[in-house]
Amino acid sequence: MTAPTPALLKGATGDWELIIGLEVHAQVTSNSKLFSGASTEFGAEPNTQVSLIDAGFPGMLPVINGFVVEQAVRTGLGLNAQINLRSVFDRKNYFYPDLPAGYQISQYKQPIVGEGIVTVDLPDGSVREVGIERLHLEQDAGKSLHDQHPKLTYVDLNRAGVALMEIVSKPDLRSGEEAGAYVKKLRAILRYLGTCDGNMEQGSLRCDVNVSVRKPGAALGTRCEIKNVNSVRFLQQAVDFESRRQIEELEAGRAIKQETRLYDANTGETRTMRSKEEAHDYRYFPDPDLLPLELTPDYVARIKATLPELPDAKRARLESDLAIAPYQARVLVMEKESADYFEAFVAAVQKRTGKAPQDIGQDCANVVVTELFGALNKDSKSIESSPISPTALAGLQALKMDGTVSGPTAKKVFEEMYATGKDASAIVEEKGLKQVSDSGALEAMVDKVIADNPKQVEQYRGGKETVITFFVGQLMKLSRGTANPAMVTELLKKKLAK
Amino acid sequence: MALDKATVTKIARLARVRVAEAEKDALVGELSGILAFIEQLSEIDTSGVEPMTSVVAMPLPRRDDKVTDGGKQDDILANAPEKTAGFFTIPKVIE
Numbered sequence: 001m002t003a004p005t006p007a008l009l010k011g012a013t014g015d016w017e018l019i020i021g022l023e024v025h026a027q028v029t030s031n032s033k034l035f036s037g038a039s040t041e042f043g044a045e046p047n048t049q050v051s052l053i054d055a056g057f058p059g060m061l062p063v064i065n066g067f068v069v070e071q072a073v074r075t076g077l078g079l080n081a082q083i084n085l086r087s088v089f090d091r092k093n094y095f096y097p098d099l100p101a102g103y104q105i106s107q108y109k110q111p112i113v114g115e116g117i118v119t120v121d122l123p124d125g126s127v128r129e130v131g132i133e134r135l136h137l138e139q140d141a142g143k144s145l146h147d148q149h150p151k152l153t154y155v156d157l158n159r160a161g162v163a164l165m166e167i168v169s170k171p172d173l174r175s176g177e178e179a180g181a182y183v184k185k186l187r188a189i190l191r192y193l194g195t196c197d198g199n200m201e202q203g204s205l206r207c208d209v210n211v212s213v214r215k216p217g218a219a220l221g222t223r224c225e226i227k228n229v230n231s232v233r234f235l236q237q238a239v240d241f242e243s244r245r246q247i248e249e250l251e252a253g254r255a256i257k258q259e260t261r262l263y264d265a266n267t268g269e270t271r272t273m274r275s276k277e278e279a280h281d282y283r284y285f286p287d288p289d290l291l292p293l294e295l296t297p298d299y300v301a302r303i304k305a306t307l308p309e310l311p312d313a314k315r316a317r318l319e320s321d322l323a324i325a326p327y328q329a330r331v332l333v334m335e336k337e338s339a340d341y342f343e344a345f346v347a348a349v350q351k352r353t354g355k356a357p358q359d360i361g362q363d364c365a366n367v368v369v370t371e372l373f374g375a376l377n378k379d380s381k382s383i384e385s386s387p388i389s390p391t392a393l394a395g396l397q398a399l400k401m402d403g404t405v406s407g408p409t410a411k412k413v414f415e416e417m418y419a420t421g422k423d424a425s426a427i428v429e430e431k432g433l434k435q436v437s438d439s440g441a442l443e444a445m446v447d448k449v450i451a452d453n454p455k456q457v458e459q460y461r462g463g464k465e466t467v468i469t470f471f472v473g474q475l476m477k478l479s480r481g482t483a484n485p486a487m488v489t490e491l492l493k494k495k496l497a498k
Numbered sequence: 499m500a501l502d503k504a505t506v507t508k509i510a511r512l513a514r515v516r517v518a519e520a521e522k523d524a525l526v527g528e529l530s531g532i533l534a535f536i537e538q539l540s541e542i543d544t545s546g547v548e549p550m551t552s553v554v555a556m557p558l559p560r561r562d563d564k565v566t567d568g569g570k571q572d573d574i575l576a577n578a579p580e581k582t583a584g585f586f587t588i589p590k591v592i593e
Contacts, residue, residue, distance in 0.1 A: 030563050037566030046584040050574045051567035066560030088551070095514055097588050145585070146592055153592075154585035157574065281512055291558040292551050 008216065011247045016213045018243045019220060020179050021133075021171035024186060025164050026196040027140065027204040028071045034139050034163035035062030035105065042202050046156035054161035056100030061289055068163040069293065071195040072112050072137050073303050075165055078193045078310055079132050081116025083300050087136075089290045092282045097155050098142035106166075108284045111136035112293065118169075119312055120185045121330060123177060130182050131170035140164050159203075165196070171210065171220070176239035180232045183207060184334070188311050191336045200230050207235055211242045213250065221246070222256040226270050229263050238263040242270050314339055322346065322361025328369045337383045341390055342368050348394030353401055360401070367397060371411070375418050387421045388414075396424035404428065406435045409481045435484050439491070442483060446491045449474045460496050468492060500530045 008015040033040055036051035053060040076083050088110040091103040113135035120128050142160035144153050167186065173179045187205060190196040198205050207230070212223035226242055229235045246256050261270040309317070311333040318329040333339045346364050350357060372393070376386060396417065400410040405428055416427045428434055449471055450457055460467045471492050475483050506525050510517040517525065571584055580587045 032563055032565050032567075037561070037564065038568040039565045045571070047571045047574045047586070048584070049568040050570075052573070055574050063559060063561045065563050067563035069560065093512075097586070097591055144591065146590065148585075149582075149587070149590075151590055152580075152582070152587045153590045154582065154587055156585055281508075283512070286551060291554075291556070293558050 009213070009243060009247060012251050015216055016243075016247050017216045018174055018239070019171050019212045019214065019223075020173035020175075020239060021210040021223075022169045022173065022179060022182065023208040023210070024167045024169075024183065025140075025206045025208075026075075026167060026186075026190055026198075028068050028137075028163035028165055029194060029196055030065060030068050030071065030163060032065055033161040034065055034068055034137065036161050038161065040162045044158055046154075046158065049158040050160065054100075054157055056102070062105065062287075064290070064293070065163065068137065069112070069295075070303060071163075072135065072165055073295065073300060074193050074307065075167075075190065075195045076113030076116065076135055077300070077304050077307055078189050078195075079113070079116035079118060079135065079167070081132055081135065082114035083295065084110065084112055084114055085295045085297070085300070086110065087112040087293045089137075089287045089293070090284045091287045092138075092284055094282060096141065096144075097153065098144045098157070098160065100142070100157065100160065104139050104141065105287055105290070106138035106284075107136035110292075118182065118185055118189070120178070120182050122181050125327075128172075128178070130172045133168040133170050135165050135167045138164050138166055171212075176236035176243075179209065179239055180236045183232055183235060185311070188334060188336065192308055192310050194308075200232075203230065206230055209235060209238060209242075211239055211246070212256070213243055213246045221250075222258050224256065224258065224270075225260045226263050227260060227273060234263060234265055237268050238270055241268055245270065311339075318361070318365075321357060322365075323358040324361045324365045328362075328365040331369050331373070332365060335383065338368075338373075341383050341386070344390035345393055345397075348391045349397045349401075352394055352398040355401070360397075363401075364397065367393065367414075371414050375415075387419075388417050392417065392423060399424055399428060403484065404435055405433055406481060406483070406485060408476070409433050409435065412481065433480075433482055435482050439487065442487055442491055445475055445478050445483065446471075446488065446495055449478060450492075450495060457496065468496075471496075501526055501533065 009018060010016075027040075028034075030040055032038060033051075033054065036053040038051040038054055039049045041049065051060075053062055073083055087107055089105050090108040092106045092108070093103045095102060111134045113132075115134070116132035118130050118132060120130050122128060140159050140162040142155055142157040144155055146153050148154045169182065173182055183205075187196075187198040187200075190205075191198045196204060200206075206228075209226045209229055210223045211226065212221040214221040224242060224246070226238050229238050242261070249256055260273045262273040263270050315329045315333045318324045318332060319326060324332070331338075332342045342364070345368060346357060346361065349355075349360050349364055353360065372386065372388065373383075376383065396405075396410060396413055399405045399413075400407065405413060409428075413424055413427050413433060416422065416431075417424060420427075453471070453474065456467050456470055460471075468489065472485060472488055475488050475492070476485070503522050503526055506517070506522050506529060509529075510525075575581045575584070575586065578586045
């Protein structure tokens with residue numbers, strides 16, 4: 001792992017270094033809320049998934065959801081982080097219409113998870129370690145809708161009290177691209193763990209970005225926090241805009257004010273939301289309604305024993321056990337669903353052909369990454385809606401491997417399967433695409449091609465042996481791609497040598 | 499610890515309590531008095547003593563992850579001064 005290579009930004013007065021830290025709010029996957037038995041399901045009628053606790057009614061007492069605690073510990077373990085056996089819930093006090101109690105129950109000084117490390121794959125193929133500062137549990141707020149009425153704001157408390165994990169990174173990121181790669185990796189880990197669905201459109205994963213700039217090697221500059229960044233693309237745009245803005249301010253001789261800024265997806269700009277010293281005095285104190293959360297080493301060990309294989313480990317295994325090239329392995333593990341698909345596919349191929357994983361891995365990877373992902377991407381389809389199931393694709397792969405269809409024919413069959421959802425063997429049968437390996441039939445075709453092209457025969461016999469590819473091409477055309485290329489080449493060589 | 503007038507003004511704003519300028523001097527005295535009363539506790543040496551977070555010696559109770567509540571929109575909105583179509587409605591707040 002290399003130290004951050006500062007991707008420097010050019011300014012009028014020289015180079016600037018960009019320093020980024022992220023706070024990611026990940027909604028914990030659970031049936032009910034952090035401190036109440038109301039449902040967490042998305043998209044219900046307003047205020048129908050609200051308990052009196054969530055609505056901040058007086059006299060109501062919070063009781064913690066044990067499964068959410070487990071999910072937080074699981075996530076901490078997945079981030080290679082320290083699990084704090086004792087953590088404390090605090091009240092974070094502020095007034096806002098979607099926070100009925102006037103405080104959010106959160107963890108301040110003693111979070112449930114401490115320092116950890118995420119290994120991030122950068123677009124240039126290099127790998128970097130990004131530090132995790134902490135992970136703590138807290139309640140989500142309700143939702144304010146400002147666009148329903150000219151004079152009113154509508155408040156829905158369905159989301160109020162849903163459990164969030166706030167995951168804070170160290171300021172280890174140096175460009176918008178890196179920040180994007182970090183969020184993608186974090187999202188993948190959460191999804192593998194099953195602790196957050198990672199759905200950015202529905203707000204299950206939200207980012208606040210801290211950005212500052214400095215001259216290389218200088219002390220850290222004043223940072224601004226950008227809120228409301230809800231896609232990886234927006235994250236990169238927001239960082240790019242904000243760093244430019246700060247450099248322009250500083251180069252014009254103005255100071256950066258520490259403030260919260262709002263990212264506007266329509267303009268790609270950030271603008272002042274509120275200035276920090278004014279609004280942020282949260283007067284944290286331990287919540288007197290809740291005892292400290294105490295865990296035993298046993299409890300943590302039990303959760304650790306149930307951790308699934310995570311992307312990094314899976315990738316290493318694909319490379320070592322299935323002999324898959326690093327690039328494809330990386331692409332395959334990026335999304336849990338893709339990895340699941342691929343593994344089901346390999347298992348099915350193995351079952352049909354009886355071959356060892358390391359002998360079929362790379363070829364299987366090529367088919368999935370190039371053919372299938374290529375086709376899915378073209379249609380903006382996800383792997384879950386793939387018209388070809390892993391077993392169906394294995395059917396085609398087996399036909400290719402046992403020589404029933406040639407490589408080029410397999411591509412055609414794939415397209416047909418993708419379009420119609422039909423079985424590979426049915427398509428091969430129907431269209432007569434079976435590879436011709438019958439030497440009698442092939443010989444007749446070879447003779448015809450040689451007879452039809454005397455000029456090329458002369459060239460070949462004159463020593464220009466590369467002309468063989470011309471003959472192979474002619475034969476493929478003649479056989480509509482069904483001729484076995486290896487046999488054809490051999491036959492051609494034999495006949496042309498005469 | 500004695501409070502000054504600026505601090506009283508800040509506390510009032512954080513608590514969203516409107517305090518007339520004329521009342522502030524009296525509040526400076528009262529709040530400082532309360533703090534001084536509490537501060538007597540710091541005379542006791544508590545070094546090496548764990549902060550007491552509860553008077554009952556029991557672990558934090560945990561519940562199962564089951565949906566046991568909700569579906570009472572009417573109750574939730576019963577005391578709302580203004581409501582529309584299942585939402586609380588309030589004067590527009592835009593930051």
